[in-house]
Amino acid sequence: MRSVTGRLMLLDTASLYFRAYFGVPDSVRAPDGSPVNAVRGLLDFIDRLVKDHHPDDLVACMDADWRPAWRVELIPSYKAHRVAEERPSGPDEEEVPDTLSPQVPVIEAVLDAVGIARVGVPAYEADDVIGTFTARARGPVDIVTGDRDLYQLVDDARGVRVLYPLKGVGTLQITDEAVLREKYGVDGAGYADLALLRGDPSDGLPGVPGVGEKTAAKLLAEFGDLAGILAAVDDPKARLTPTQRKRLTEAHPYLAVAPKVVRVADDVPLPEVDTALPRTPRDPAAVRELAARWGLGGSLERLLTTLAR
Secondary structure, eight states: OOOOOSOEEEEEHHHHHHHHHHHSOTTOBOTTSOBOHHHHHHHHHHHHHHHHHOOSEEEEEOOSOSSOHHHHHHOTTTTGGGEEEOOSSSOOEEOOOTTTTTHHHHHHHHHHHHTOEEEOOTTOOHHHHHHHHHHHOSSOEEEEOSOGGGGGGOBGGGTEEEEEEEETTTEEEEEOHHHHHHHHSOOHHHHHHHHHHHOBGGGTBOOOTTOOHHHHHHHHHHHSSHHHHHHHHTOTTSOOOHHHHHHHHHTHHHHHHHHHHHSOOSOOOOOOOOOBOOSSOSOHHHHHHHHHHHTOHHHHHHHHHHHHO
16 A cells, blocks of 8 residues: 555545435435435535545545454443344344445445445454554544544544534534544543543443543543553542542453453554545446446536546
């Protein structure tokens, strides 16, 4: 993979096509009547992102494994409520709306035909792919996601920010360290500790009972990071209330493993891939065939026009 020195944009692709699916009416359909609202919505998202933020490189990061076994081994409840079917070999099947699942292969085919790099790595989530690309980047990075977990990668010194959709993709929260400090009282490096202390029901992370977001932020402000908090638990002179000390002590088994689950990996074995923003389609014939087969019309045409500029 060539060294990326320009502005790199990393898409948390599943997060974005889920938003497209729920944000675009399912009356948007292909000529055969199949819903293509997620496909067209995602193409519109990418078009707007490229127009507004001018990346030099673009990667659609994928969940090759949305619930990696190594995370589940550490915290069995991790995303357990989203499992539609457990599989003895390979990733469990995630519960996904019936009319979204058939659109995912179409999305993948269109991205490939257009020439937008698409990267998923076995045994890792898209978050981990994003974390590794971010760690390797030599220039600024824009991470586009509707998942706050990736706030942990925000780093003003390196020019890493998160573009968080508030409404569609036209209204984005440009999340830097100032935004994190204002909203959560932590910087990017502290967000993972905040998240694991607070817990996250949507990911099946229990957190520390009785420690919500505000208490977690206060503990981190007082003791610096999770390691500092755990050291304070063992220090009778540390300024912890008896209740806090008891709760943190009881949660020690969880706190011992949660960092590896919550923090995104930055050492994923990425494949060789050209991340440069494509100016012309990689496979023009496939683009034409997909546009006709799925009725992608203006959404695909607009994206191709924007990429050609």
